[in-house]
Amino acid sequence: MADSTILIVDDEAAIRDVVGITLDLAGFDTIKASNAHDAHVSIIDQKPDLVLLDWMLPGGSGIELARRLRRDEITSAIPIIMLTAKASEDNKVQGLNEGVDDYVTKPFSPRELVARIKTVLRRVNGKERDKSLQVFDLKLDPTSHRVTIEDKLVEMGPTEFRLLKFFMLNQEKVFSRDHIQTSVWGANVYLEERTIDVHIRRLRKALSSVKGVSIDYSKLIQTVRSAGYRFSVRPA
Amino acid sequence: MADSTILIVDDEAAIRDVVGITLDLAGFDTIKASNAHDAHVSIIDQKPDLVLLDWMLPGGSGIELARRLRRDEITSAIPIIMLTAKASEDNKVQGLNEGVDDYVTKPFSPRELVARIKTVLRRVNGKERDKSLQVFDLKLDPTSHRVTIEDKLVEMGPTEFRLLKFFMLNQEKVFSRDHIQTSVWGANVYLEERTIDVHIRRLRKALSSVKGVSIDYSKLIQTVRSAGYRFSVRPA
DNA sequence: CTTTCCAGTAACACTATTGTCACAAAGCCG
DNA sequence: CGGCTTTGTGACAATAGTGTTACTGGAAAG
Numbered sequence: 082m083a084d085s086t087i088l089i090v091d092d093e094a095a096i097r098d099v100v101g102i103t104l105d106l107a108g109f110d111t112i113k114a115s116n117a118h119d120a121h122v123s124i125i126d127q128k129p130d131l132v133l134l135d136w137m138l139p140g141g142s143g144i145e146l147a148r149r150l151r152r153d154e155i156t157s158a159i160p161i162i163m164l165t166a167k168a169s170e171d172n173k174v175q176g177l178n179e180g181v182d183d184y185v186t187k188p189f190s191p192r193e194l195v196a197r198i199k200t201v202l203r204r205v206n207g208k209e210r211d212k213s214l215q216v217f218d219l220k221l222d223p224t225s226h227r228v229t230i231e232d233k234l235v236e237m238g239p240t241e242f243r244l245l246k247f248f249m250l251n252q253e254k255v256f257s258r259d260h261i262q263t264s265v266w267g268a269n270v271y272l273e274e275r276t277i278d279v280h281i282r283r284l285r286k287a288l289s290s291v292k293g294v295s296i297d298y299s300k301l302i303q304t305v306r307s308a309g310y311r312f313s314v315r316p317a
Numbered sequence: 318m319a320d321s322t323i324l325i326v327d328d329e330a331a332i333r334d335v336v337g338i339t340l341d342l343a344g345f346d347t348i349k350a351s352n353a354h355d356a357h358v359s360i361i362d363q364k365p366d367l368v369l370l371d372w373m374l375p376g377g378s379g380i381e382l383a384r385r386l387r388r389d390e391i392t393s394a395i396p397i398i399m400l401t402a403k404a405s406e407d408n409k410v411q412g413l414n415e416g417v418d419d420y421v422t423k424p425f426s427p428r429e430l431v432a433r434i435k436t437v438l439r440r441v442n443g444k445e446r447d448k449s450l451q452v453f454d455l456k457l458d459p460t461s462h463r464v465t466i467e468d469k470l471v472e473m474g475p476t477e478f479r480l481l482k483f484f485m486l487n488q489e490k491v492f493s494r495d496h497i498q499t500s501v502w503g504a505n506v507y508l509e510e511r512t513i514d515v516h517i518r519r520l521r522k523a524l525s526s527v528k529g530v531s532i533d534y535s536k537l538i539q540t541v542r543s544a545g546y547r548f549s550v551r552p553a
Numbered sequence: 554c555t556t557t558c559c560a561g562t563a564a565c566a567c568t569a570t571t572g573t574c575a576c577a578a579a580g581c582c583g
Numbered sequence: 584c585g586g587c588t589t590t591g592t593g594a595c596a597a598t599a600g601t602g603t604t605a606c607t608g609g610a611a612a613g
Contacts, residue, residue: 223460238570239475276572278590283571285591306580306589474600512602514560519601521561540560542610 085202086110088129090120090146091164092139096187100133103191109198117146124156131202133185136165147181151315160205162197164189182314183217204252214249216314219288219298221249230291230298237287240265244284248302248312257309281310321438322346324365326356326382327400328375332423336369339427345434353382360392367438370417372401383417387551396441398433400425418550419453440488450485452550455524455534457485466527466534473523476501480520484538484548493545517546 087109089100094115101111112127114120117138124132132150134143143163150156160182182201185194200215214221218231221242228235228245237245243265256264258277266272285299303311323345325336333349340347348363350356353374360368368386370379379399386392396418418437421430436451450457454467457478464471464481473481479501492500494513502508521535539547 226462240571273573275574275590279572279592282591304590476601509603511560511604515562515602518561542559 085130086112086127087198088112088114088120088123088127088132090114090117090132090138090143091135092116092137093135096135096164100194103194104198106191107195107198117143120146121149124150124159129159131198131205132159132161133198134161134163134181136163158205160201162201214246216249216252216301217296217298218294219249219301221246228287230288230294233291233294235287235291237284240280241284241287244280245288248310251312253311253313253315255305255308255311261309321366322348322363323434324348324350324356324359324363324368326350326353326368326374326379327371328352328373329371332371332400336430339430340434342427343431343434353379356382357385360386360395365395367434367441368395368397369421369434370397370399372399394441396437398437450482452485452488452537453532453534454530455485455537457482464523466524466530469527469530471523471527473520476516477520477523480516481524484546487548489547489549489551491541491544491547497545513546 087104089097089104089111090113091097091100092115097113097115101113104111112123112129114123120132120134123129134147136143138146147161147163150159150161162183162185163181165184165186182205183197185197204216214223220229221227222229223246226242228237228242244261247261247265258274261277262270262272281302281304285302288302289297289299291298301312301314303313305311323340325333325340325347326349327333327336328351330351333351337347337349348359348365350359356368356370359365370383372379374382383397383399386395386397398419398421399417401420401422418441419433421433440452450459456465457463458465459482462478464473464478480497483497483501494510497513498506498508517538517540521538524538525533525535527534537548537550539549541547
């Protein structure tokens with residue numbers, strides 16, 4: 082983790098410097114780029130472990146670059162954290178569809194930035210253990226048994242909680258209903274097949290029930306026809 | 318913790334040696350005694366942080382010594398772990414009433430012995446944080462939201478779970494119903510006063526519902542007339 | 554010993570949660 | 584488009600959990 086290389090893409094030198102210093106202090110290696118083209122070259126060339134991408138870039142926006150990276154087989158697995166000037170709903174929703182892994186809104190505290198980078202790296206590396214689970218601003222705390230979105234409590238039943246926990250611990254993979262049943266309800270439990278669907282629905286409902294939130298987190302639970310469901314930050 | 322001194326009281330030299338070596342390796346200082354009288358003198362003289370006491374001692378049983386230690390102001394705070402040849406129900410129940418802090422049944426693994434000593438020391442020193450809470454063989458795991466007695470699942474409702482968690486985090490102190498209500502239900506919640514009593518009853522019921530267990534763990538929840546309730550391993 | 558008070562207990566009504574079902578909607582195939 | 588499959592959705596009944604109440608039993612006070 083401490084050896085991860087982060088590519089910082091921002092047209093403002095001041096931002097590059099501040100972020101660079103922050104990440105240096107946190108033990109990351111850093112590369113910098115001031116425009117989308119240079120960034121793309123650096124990514125292919127040096128394969129950073131994560132890209133910090135400014136939303137607004139001259140001559141090719143950040144979102145364009147993100148899209149390109151996702152399309153390309155070689156770069157599609159590299160996590161991206163967007164740096165946005167302000168929390169705009171449209172931006173967030175669109176970014177979600179482009180497969181961005183997280184957002185950090187300027188101005189941000191060094192602490193938060195580092196925390197989010199670590200979270201994303203942990204998630205991508207599949208080393209999600211203990212502690213509270215977090216995806217964007219959706220947090221699940223196994224200890225206090227609470228789920229929040231942007232610090233607003235999300236109400237759901239115990240079964241939905243376990244279902245969400247399972248998904249957050251196993252992101253990006255498709256699970257059959259059988260598999261979900263075994264993992265969430267346990268073996269030796271007979272359930273009518275459609276029961277899973279209903280709980281999926283209830284979970285989605287709970288996730289989108291929070292008002293005043295820019296992202297619809299229920300979209301993270303994707304239906305894979307004839308296969309099962311998947312929890313993913315990437316577009317379906 | 319690593320500097321704690323443990324007094325080993327056993328009439329068998331072989332046991333004293335084995336236990337002594339085990340504790341040395343675990344970083345504890347050890348004192349040894351082969352009978353109740355010597356043990357008592359050593360305790361007053363050297364004030365060990367914990368006493369490992371053999372149940373059957375020639376010329377004054379271990380239980381007698383435990384009782385004497387609890388009666389005396391000076392020694393009453395020193396935790397005691399009993400070493401018993403076999404898990405006899407009567408012994409355990411009686412020991413519970415004498416205020417023994419834990420039991421280890423011979424033969425025991427060094428690993429288990431050290432683990433139990435550390436648990437008791439942690440509990441007594443009030444540094445019970447994180448992790449799973451344990452008292453004797455009663456375990457509460459905040460993360461998995463499970464309670465077990467001797468690894469057997471104890472069924473109870475969510476409210477009883479929180480109530481038990483509260484008690485296990487705050488042992489040996491008497492709490493008024495008001496205090497319990499605020500801690501477990503939260504402030505700004507109106508409850509009919511007797512409601513607490515009913516939940517206490519349900520928790521006790523749950524704790525004593527497990528079959529094939531030598532100790533009645535419901536006894537740990539003590540009623541303090543006109544004051545409230547207390548969770549304690551010491552006699553009422 | 555009697556009275557008074559307090560806690561134990563059982564029973565009840567109310568609510569939340571859960572699994573199931575029936576039907577509507579959407580996707581997929583030729 | 585038309586038929587078939589799969590999923591979304593609302594409704595429902597059964598169950599578990601919760602708070603309240605009334606009655607019982609035992610301890611403390613007089």
